[in-house]
Amino acid sequence: MMLEAADPAWQLRVQGIDLAWTNSFQYLGVWVDKRLSFTTHAAYLRERTHARLNVIRAMTRPTAGATFSVLRLYYVQAVRSLVDYSALVLLALSPNQQEWLKVVQNTAMRTMLGAPRWTSACIMQSETSLVPITTRVQHITACRISRVLQRDAEGVTQRRLRLAATQGVDTLRRNPWLLQATLAHTKNWLQADLPAPTYHAPPPSEPHAAVFSATQLPASKSQCITEEMRQHALKAIAQVTEPDSAVYYTDGSVDPDSKRTGAAAITRGTE
Numbered sequence: 001m002m003l004e005a006a007d008p009a010w011q012l013r014v015q016g017i018d019l020a021w022t023n024s025f026q027y028l029g030v031w032v033d034k035r036l037s038f039t040t041h042a043a044y045l046r047e048r049t050h051a052r053l054n055v056i057r058a059m060t061r062p063t064a065g066a067t068f069s070v071l072r073l074y075y076v077q078a079v080r081s082l083v084d085y086s087a088l089v090l091l092a093l094s095p096n097q098q099e100w101l102k103v104v105q106n107t108a109m110r111t112m113l114g115a116p117r118w119t120s121a122c123i124m125q126s127e128t129s130l131v132p133i134t135t136r137v138q139h140i141t142a143c144r145i146s147r148v149l150q151r152d153a154e155g156v157t158q159r160r161l162r163l164a165a166t167q168g169v170d171t172l173r174r175n176p177w178l179l180q181a182t183l184a185h186t187k188n189w190l191q192a193d194l195p196a197p198t199y200h201a202p203p204p205s206e207p208h209a210a211v212f213s214a215t216q217l218p219a220s221k222s223q224c225i226t227e228e229m230r231q232h233a234l235k236a237i238a239q240v241t242e243p244d245s246a247v248y249y250t251d252g253s254v255d256p257d258s259k260r261t262g263a264a265a266i267t268r269g270t271e
Contacts, residue, residue, distance in 0.1 A: 030089055038089045042097060045086055049104050052079045056111050067257050071112040072128060079108060083133060087140040091180045098134055105133045138184040145181060215239075 007021040024033040024040045031041035056074060059066040066074075083090065083101065090101065102121070109124040110117070125132065131139075148157055164182045215236045217224055224232075237247050 030086060036092070038092050039097065041086065041089055042093060042100070045082060045090075046100055046104075048082055049079055052082075053104065053107055053111070056108060060111055060114070068112055069257075075108045075112065079104065080133070080136075083137065084140060087137045088144065088181075090137050091141050091184065098137075101133045101137070105130065138180075141181055142184045145184070 011021070012019040024031050026032075031038070031044050033040045055078070056071055059071060059074070083104075090098070106121050106124065109115070109121075109128050109130065110119065113119075113124060113127055115124060121132075124130075145161060149161060151158065161181075167182075215232070217229065217232060221229070240247055
């Protein structure tokens with residue numbers, strides 16, 4: 001296979017056998033094409049992830065389906081691991097070609113949560129504690145580039161990456177992978193979570209709209225008995241001495257799958 005060049009007229013011969021030129025070749029599990037676009041590998045990866053997503057769907061039966069923790073573990077170990085292994089080559093794909101990565105994770109999250117199709121991806125990422133897949137690809141690339149730059153022995157790869165870091169975006173546009181790798185490595189992954197542009201801090205003299213206080217149970221709700229939670233609730237109610245105060249509490253029910261609880265509050269007659 002000739003990289004980024006036309007196939008020559010002559011052929012290689014090994015032990016009297018002519019070797020035909022090919023447009024793509026699989027090396028260490030990654031399909032490399034002659035144009036280094038990695039579209040062949042993307043199609044191969046899409047087929048493998050689709051087959052494993054079908055397994056997740058088969059595990060979500062109404063009567064004897066797997067729990068959320070099992071489904072999430074299977075997705076991380078069997079589906080997302082394929083993307084992690086190919087993160088360095090997936091970085092070279094165009095934004096339109098990377099859309100299928102988001103579709104893969106969104107489909108898996110929607111199946112794990114049993115969420116309808118109109119559920120926002122941000123909400124599902126918050127519920128499943130999964131970062132956007134494109135962000136994970138950039139983060140893995142940045143970590144591997146950092147390892148290469150920290151090697152003791154100086155090599156061609158280190159010199160090329162350091163040179164790319166000093167060049168501008170316009171200079172690297174002809175090499176999409178090097179451009180995206182440089183942007184991922186120079187990105188500030190620890191930047192502060194700034195407030196929204198429309199947020200206005202209240203004046204120091206303005207009183208708080210409400211003050212909330214929560215008392216902690218001696219153990220998780222799923223491990224406490226009903227009488228213990230009742231005594232704890234009565235003790236918390238007795239400690240409320242401020243005027244115009246209100247106490248809200250749950251019935252102690254716990255979701256068997258997510259281990260979460262909920263509470264309802266009434267404000268101005270509206271629940």
